[in-house]
Amino acid sequence: MARVPASEPVRRVGRPRVDPTARDGEPREEILDAAAKLFSTVGYARTTTRAVAAASGLRQPSLFHYFPTKEDLLAELLxxxxxxxxxxxxxxxxxxxxxxxxxxxxxxxxxxxxxxxxxxxxxxxxxxxxxxxxxxxxxxxxxxxxxxxxxxxxxxxxxxxxxxxxxxxxxxxxxxxxxxxxxxxxxxxxxxxxxxxxxxxxxxxxxxxxxxxxxxxxxxxxxxxxxxx
Amino acid sequence: MARVPASEPVRRVGRPRVDPTARDGEPREEILDAAAKLFSTVGYARTTTRAVAAASGLRQPSLFHYFPTKEDLLAELLxxxxxxxxxxxxxxxxxxxxxxxxxxxxxxxxxxxxxxxxxxxxxxxxxxxxxxxxxxxxxxxxxxxxxxxxxxxxxxxxxxxxxxxxxxxxxxxxxxxxxxxxxxxxxxxxxxxxxxxxxxxxxxxxxxxxxxxxxxxxxxxxxxxxxxx
Known part of the structure; x- marks a missing residue:
């Protein structure tokens, strides 16, 4: 079984990349990109912070560290x-x-x-x-x-x-x-x-x-x- | 105490008019007007047919007679x-x-x-x-x-x-x-x-x-x- 080299970041399961152009290692940008995609496709009202966290490959507490509320995400995107x-x-x-x-x-x-x-x-x-x-x-x-x-x-x-x-x-x-x-x-x-x-x-x-x-x-x-x- | 003349329609309680220009006696138009107002102010996803019925002064079964689903309301407004x-x-x-x-x-x-x-x-x-x-x-x-x-x-x-x-x-x-x-x-x-x-x-x-x-x-x-x- 091949081992993942230590220098290569392990891709977590359930972390679909929503924007292929976003760079790794910028959780804030990844969160915003995931939120933008969900707000545009599912709609703002029907998007939960849980869904944004999942799409960013983060847990909700980590998301809240960057954006305490869904409104904060919308404010930044606006x-x-x-x-x-x-x-x-x-x-x-x-x-x-x-x-x-x-x-x-x-x-x-x-x-x-x-x-x-x-x-x-x-x-x-x-x-x-x-x-x-x-x-x-x-x-x-x-x-x-x-x-x-x-x-x-x-x-x-x-x-x-x-x-x-x-x-x-x-x-x-x-x-x-x-x-x-x-x-x-x-x-x-x-x-x-x-x-x-x-x-x-x-x-x-x-x-x-x-x-x-x-x-x-x-x-x-x-x-x-x-x-x- | 003044009586309401028989020829004048009695305004039902709990029937706020959302569009003062809408004519009485056109439930379909009143429903659409109520839906338009709620979709524009509360948002489409967060508006229930129950709320549309209430704002039109109708009960839900009456609303469903005109518009079986919320999508039908949106389709007509679009x-x-x-x-x-x-x-x-x-x-x-x-x-x-x-x-x-x-x-x-x-x-x-x-x-x-x-x-x-x-x-x-x-x-x-x-x-x-x-x-x-x-x-x-x-x-x-x-x-x-x-x-x-x-x-x-x-x-x-x-x-x-x-x-x-x-x-x-x-x-x-x-x-x-x-x-x-x-x-x-x-x-x-x-x-x-x-x-x-x-x-x-x-x-x-x-x-x-x-x-x-x-x-x-x-x-x-x-x-x-x-x-x-």
Missing amino acids: DRTVSPALAFLHWLLEQPARPEVQLYALAWRDTDNLCAGPHNLGALQLLPEARAERFSPFWTKRTKLQRGYRTLVRDCGAVDAELTTELVFGLVESVIVWYRRGGRHGRAAVAHGVARGALRLTTGRSGEFPRQRAAAVALLGSAPGPAVC | DRTVSPALAFLHWLLEQPARPEVQLYALAWRDTDNLCAGPHNLGALQLLPEARAERFSPFWTKRTKLQRGYRTLVRDCGAVDAELTTELVFGLVESVIVWYRRGGRHGRAAVAHGVARGALRLTTGRSGEFPRQRAAAVALLGSAPGPAVC
Whole structure:
């Protein structure tokens, strides 16, 4: 009978990997990945912390060490739908770029984040449970992000900036609804399509916006954090 | 002590009206309205048919007469997010109007329907439970509606019709996410904003599209069914 070499981690029985891209040795990430999968497939209300623990290959006390409640899991997953774009926005507003370039870059970064990962975290925003006071930090961040869009939409000279901001923000968030539904477009093509759409909605001007796209790609490439395009 | 006139229906105790616009004497509509409210506030998984019956002022056997299962309630509510726009599309494609006018009118009608009613029925599409085989008639209708958009987007001469259709369809469906979140825009303004946005995304042309808007409003006014604008 072959022995497992001491240097190789023994895979525990009953520990299905829910995301093949997740790295070993990061229980927190494995838990979040398991929760994301269960919330998206079984539903939030019908998912127990026991099921999350089982899918992460952990016992419940270990799970509670990282996330004391199911709400804490939801709060972290919700945060990930908005925090990367908000961090990018803060950096972006310090850059000496034209508003159209900034809007293109923000829409691109935000769309790319919503399309990232194997599970549709954006859909969690629509849970009735997400409206509870516990999740107000998430809604505050989302409002700040939307204000960032409004600033850029205004600076681009949109006639009806309030409604246009809703449409642009809505266009970006629409990928929550459609991106994972058997679409035939890659993540980068979707992000560029949405970003170009944001400029068409905002400026009411024609075309493909190649100059704004090129400048935005350069900006995105120089932003701090992991490479995105 | 004043007597209730015999001609006036006596309001039963424990029968809270969930939608003040619903008409008396239509138990089926009252049940659907109660279910819509509970699914949107408590959540689908956590809503029991007992709770739906109680909120409709009915006993469970009466509820089961109209809707034998909770899935039947969801199926009917999902259908209402897509059927009005699909019926309009079938009529629309027979009209001698230009594709841009037809696209404006379809986006208007679809948006208006998604914004109708006090509850966000569109969000039900994102329930994990809605993916079950039981709801395939809904998904088939939704696919037909999207194909209608694609036909019009192509006829408008869009360069990348596949991706543009996703963006236009996504823009319309984005009202599911944002319309009820404290927006300051009336339903008609939102429908016109989305319809204009659909033309901007599709044609890549500038402006407000006043001719298309006027022609679309005339079309919408002559369509069969209840008045919409």
